[in-house]
Amino acid sequence: MLQREAQRRPGAAFLSAKGIHKRFGALVVLENLDFSMSDGEAIGIVGPNGAGKTTLLSVLAGAFPPNEGSISFDGVDVTRRTAAERCRSGLVRTHQIPKPFGGMTTFENVFVAASHGNAASRDEAYERVVDSLSVCGMLGVANRPADTLGLLDRKRLELARALATQPRLMLLDEIGGGLTDGEASELVETILELRRRGIGIVWIEHIVHILLQVAQRLICMDAGRIIADGEPKTVMSDAEVVKAYLGGTPA
Ligand SMILES: Nc1ncnc2c1ncn2[C@@H]1O[C@H](COP(=O)(O)OP(=O)(O)OP(=O)(O)O)[C@@H](O)[C@H]1O
Numbered sequence: 001m002l003q004r005e006a007q008r009r010p011g012a013a014f015l016s017a018k019g020i021h022k023r024f025g026a027l028v029v030l031e032n033l034d035f036s037m038s039d040g041e042a043i044g045i046v047g048p049n050g051a052g053k054t055t056l057l058s059v060l061a062g063a064f065p066p067n068e069g070s071i072s073f074d075g076v077d078v079t080r081r082t083a084a085e086r087c088r089s090g091l092v093r094t095h096q097i098p099k100p101f102g103g104m105t106t107f108e109n110v111f112v113a114a115s116h117g118n119a120a121s122r123d124e125a126y127e128r129v130v131d132s133l134s135v136c137g138m139l140g141v142a143n144r145p146a147d148t149l150g151l152l153d154r155k156r157l158e159l160a161r162a163l164a165t166q167p168r169l170m171l172l173d174e175i176g177g178g179l180t181d182g183e184a185s186e187l188v189e190t191i192l193e194l195r196r197r198g199i200g201i202v203w204i205e206h207i208v209h210i211l212l213q214v215a216q217r218l219i220c221m222d223a224g225r226i227i228a229d230g231e232p233k234t235v236m237s238d239a240e241v242v243k244a245y246l247g248g249t250p251a
Contacts (some may be wrong), residue, residue: 014200015091015169020069022055022224024210029055030066031224037217038170039074042201042225044215044232046208048245051201051221054096057171061093063085074168084116090168092160094175098154100146106157107133107142112162113154118223128164136160136190152183159190169200170218176207184210208236 013036022030029052045053062083070079073091081089108208110132114125133139136156141149146157154233155175162170172191176184183190184207191214195201205211212218217233222244228235235241 011218013037014041015071015073015202017056017060017066017071018069020056020066020071020221022052022058022059022066027225030041030059033069033224033226035060035226036204037200040195040198040200041186042195042214042216043203044175044206044208044218045221046206046211046241047201047221050061052224053221054097056175056221057093057173057204060201061171063093084245084251087165088168090166092162092165092167092169093171094158095171096173098158100148100149100154104144104146106138106146106149106153106160108178109146109157110160110164113161125164128166132160132164135193137186151178152186153159155179155187155244156190159194163194167199169202170194171207172201174204174206176205176210179207181207181210188213194225 016036018034020030020033021028024047033056047053058064060071062078062081062085065079070077071080071085073089076089079088079090101112107129110129113126114128114132133142136159138153138156138160140155158175175187179187188210191201191203195214201214203211203214212232215232217230218235219226219243220228220235221236227236227244228241
């Protein structure tokens with residue numbers, strides 16, 4: 001397993017991306033981007049539509065490779081590792097548009113993640129599923145066909161499936177998107193529980209006041225670059241951020 005290969009270096013970044021370029025044809029989406037974080041950190045990512053946030057998450061998770069640059073996770077160079085290999089080493093992502101396995105129940109969806117995401121015995125996988133469903137408030141819909149779930153439960157299922165892989169770092173892509181404030185607040189409680197378990201979080205979200213209940217550090221992206229990175233309130237009042245993201249002038 002990748003974790004066993006990891007050569008832990010004191011002070012080394014837990015997740016680090018260096019010199020990342022990503023192009024889709026002629027469109028440059030990420031440009032010479034550097035990013036790093038420590039174990040257990042909770043980071044929010046904001047930025048205007050098309051800034052490259054989801055593309056960054058996809059590159060970090062291994063959905064596709066960068067055109068240039070390198071990524072290391074827990075001391076291991078994972079640039080050429082697949083998403084499944086990264087998942088087994090503890091780096092997992094959720095998707096903006098949940099896509100549960102149709103024709104399976106909620107329980108079965110999470111069971112697939114628990115058994116394949118990080119090789120587990122059947123009993124261990126079962127325990128992980130029950131724990132994940134419980135943390136995500138889904139025990140009551142465990143036997144429902146996943147394709148009959150409403151949006152909030154589909155988002156919860158994204159979290160439960162990711163949690164069942166026993167991650168050390170979760171990359172969340174607009175998990176609050178499309179939800180009411182009340183529904184998004186329920187997800188915040190779950191994400192705070194993940195934090196209490198020591199799981200690191202990188203969360204892209206447009207609902208900023210929800211994001212700020214979890215993020216201890218905030219990154220703002222624009223046009224494929226990180227334009228601000230630091231303490232959330234400072235970032236949100238940064239003149240470049242206000243101009244790029246909020247389209248106005250600082251208060
Ligand atoms: N697979 C792809 N092929 C071609 N272009 C793509 C692809 N994925 C993303 N893009 C383009 O890359 C740019 C950045 O997209 P991305 O989804 O990363 O932005 P984002 O910051 O997450 O935006 P949003 O907040 O709207 O989700 C956009 O112009 C998008 O159209």
